[in-house]
Amino acid sequence: MSSSLLRRFTVGFAALTGLLGASLAGIRAAEAVTVPILVADVDSGKVIYAQAPTDPWYPASITKLMTTYVALDLVRQGKVSLDSMITISAAAAAEPPSKMGFKPGTQLTLDNALKIIMVKSANDIAYAIGETLGGSIDNFAAMMNETAQRIGMHDSHWYNPNGLPDPRQWTSARDMAVLARALIRDFPDNHDLFSISAIQFGRAVMANHNGLLGRYPGTDGMKTGFICSGGFNVVATATRNGRRIITIVMGQPSPRERDVKAADLFDYAFTQSAGWTSPTLDALPASALPQPPDMRPFVCGGKKAPAIEDGPGAISAPGSAAQLIGGSAANSPALAMAAFSNPALRSRTLPPRAPLQPIAVWIGRNPAEGQQILDAQAAEQKAAAANTRAAKLEAAKAKRIAALEAAKQARAERAERAKATKEAAKTAPKPAAKVAAKPARPLPHAASAYTATTAPSMPEAKPGKGLSKPAPKTAAHKQAPVKKPADKKASAEE
Incomplete structure (x- = not known):
């Protein structure tokens, strides 16, 4: 080389x-x-x-x-x-x-x-x-x-x-x-x-x-x-x-x-x-x-x-x-x-x-046998796909039916509970009604707002005189004030 x-x-x-x-x-x-x-x-x-x-x-x-x-x-x-x-x-x-x-x-x-x-x-x-x-x-x-x-x-x-x-x-x-x-x-x-x-x-x-x-x-x-x-x-x-x-x-x-x-x-x-x-x-x-x-x-x-x-x-x-x-x-x-x-x-x-x-x-x-096998496999796959689709449709249908049945059952249960509640309300003893306080009889316009704390009684008669006059009228009843002597003003405010 x-x-x-x-x-x-x-x-x-x-x-x-x-x-x-x-x-x-x-x-x-x-x-x-x-x-x-x-x-x-x-x-x-x-x-x-x-x-x-x-x-x-x-x-x-x-x-x-x-x-x-x-x-x-x-x-x-x-x-x-x-x-x-x-x-x-x-x-x-x-x-x-x-x-x-x-x-x-x-x-x-x-x-x-x-x-x-x-x-x-x-x-x-x-x-x-x-x-x-x-x-x-x-x-x-x-x-x-x-x-x-x-x-x-x-x-x-x-x-x-x-x-x-x-x-x-x-x-x-x-x-x-x-x-x-x-x-x-x-x-x-x-x-x-x-x-x-x-x-x-x-x-x-x-x-x-x-x-x-x-x-x-x-x-x-x-x-x-x-x-x-x-x-x-x-x-x-x-x-x-x-x-x-x-x-x-x-x-x-x-x-x-x-x-x-x-x-x-x-x-x-x-x-x-x-x-x-x-x-x-x-x-x-x-x-x-x-x-x-x-x-x-x-x-x-x-x-x-x-x-x-x-x-x-x-x-x-x-x-x-x-x-x-x-x-x-x-x-x-x-x-x-x-x-x-x-x-x-x-x-x-x-x-x-x-x-x-x-x-x-x-x-x-050989090719003919191979084609037969492929055709058979294709038919199987097609059938399997059809079965799969049918199964999915059936499952969806069953799911819808189950959902409808569940909704129906829920409505029935609600109606039953409402009915039971209504029946219970009818048969239950009525509670004692509270006695409302009887409103006081309205006072006459000439009455005073301030009344005595004790029940009125017949006035004691004094010798030589008739019955005593009624108690003076109070200011709480919003009626025209009674003219009083000026020297008694402080006592009335108190």
Whole structure:
């Protein structure tokens, strides 16, 4: 390798490392986390670029690639077929989103189940695959671990088939590259499974969560994943001029940044040739980390976490690293990598998605049986809704009748109380009437207001005289005052 080319590689890798760590710039230096990145050639297994490739990481739904390998391997061995029926158990139906929401007891073919988990990333379907093919989730997880070791995955530990959070379940970027190569190598007839743009179930059309499909030219797989602890991950493959590249990007804070970084890595990788000095996937050194970092504080923080596997991907303005630096990237890897640190590039998105081409999926053994099941379920739902409405109407009617009866009863009780009160009033003994003080007989106009305190009696006769005169009239009776001698004035006022 010439010194000029080596210098360009050095500058390019330095620029790339600066960009890929930019999303974690807010983390304190003591808490810095290097997110795993890996770009490799599919045919040779040579590494084009690697950053923390063997560090343990929470895989999220890229776990479903491992589930799919185990299922296709069982088909290859003749133990099951793509027409084998997968049954949704109550435990599978209880798995959190993303999910199809099928009722317990629903059945579908393994072929349809695999299409659904690759496109919709349905956790209930992946769980049902594990239960049905393994007999139990623990048995299927053991099959996943045995298969991983056999195909050369050294950093992975599997405990469930759908990638929902489990602190014991992790993988590495290198292991996912090994798995992607094994899927392409061992099951060439099934590679279209990883590039379906959308599925259609009944009238519902569900687009693939992979934001590179239909946006980045040449993308032909594979799978995305998200949980708060692992961030937004993707295992992607793209082909250009007969050459296929694998890109793994993990721990990103959003689907857009994940998709754009993967696209820029593809742009860079297709300008490079993995020479004899490039390491192979097997030659990458083991990580010193004992367990994965928890990205939850940096990806989800205190906010509500995004719905698992529901990231819409990039859908805005076109543009690539090569286009935004004037087309010089194709001939200058160093410039292409340096362009990654450009803020305009970091904020860009990919072109709008090409029109979807949905693939039909169904429950039951075939579309006709699936339609019959859907019709029966629709009839049941309609009947249940009608019963619910009838029950509500009946309950409202009963409530009105009860209210009327209660009002009638209350009126009757009030009338009864009034009648009882009236009867009691009739039969009760009358209380003794108070004898009102007999008003004094009005005094004649000539009477005085002041009368004697003792009862009048006959005056005592004096010798030689007749009866005495009546008592003098008082002033209280408001009659004309009696003229009195002046010498008696003080006595009268007193």
